[in-house]
Amino acid sequence: MDWQGQKLSEQLMQIMLVAFGIIGFISGYALGSFQTMLYVYAAGVVLTSLVTIPDWPFFNRNPLNWLDPSEVEKHPKPQNSNATSKKKASKK
Numbered sequence: 001m002d003w004q005g006q007k008l009s010e011q012l013m014q015i016m017l018v019a020f021g022i023i024g025f026i027s028g029y030a031l032g033s034f035q036t037m038l039y040v041y042a043a044g045v046v047l048t049s050l051v052t053i054p055d056w057p058f059f060n061r062n063p064l065n066w067l068d069p070s071e072v073e074k075h076p077k078p079q080n081s082n083a084t085s086k087k088k089a090s091k092k
Contacts, residue, residue, distance in 0.1 A: 002061070002064060004061065004062045005055075005058075005062070008058075008059060012048075013052045016052075017045065017048055020041055020043070024041035028040070
């Protein structure tokens with residue numbers, strides 16, 4: 001799952017849980033049943049989990065391009081210069 005896929009998954013989870021919470025509340029209130037409200041919300045949590053937890057292909061639309069190990073060896077990491085070279089000369 002790429003970064004945009006993680007963001008999409010998080011947004012879908014939030015939207016679906018709120019939607020099922022509202023639907024569960026309305027259905028429980030209309031039927032006068034707390035049990036119905038819990039069942040609707042629990043079904044929503046299960047459905048949300050099935051949509052957002054697995055790594056579905058639509059979460060991988062923007063894959064990251066990693067360097068091959070041979071490319072890393074050709075371009076070594078630059079070394080940091082010493083911090084002492086950046087110090088200002090002290091005045092006496």
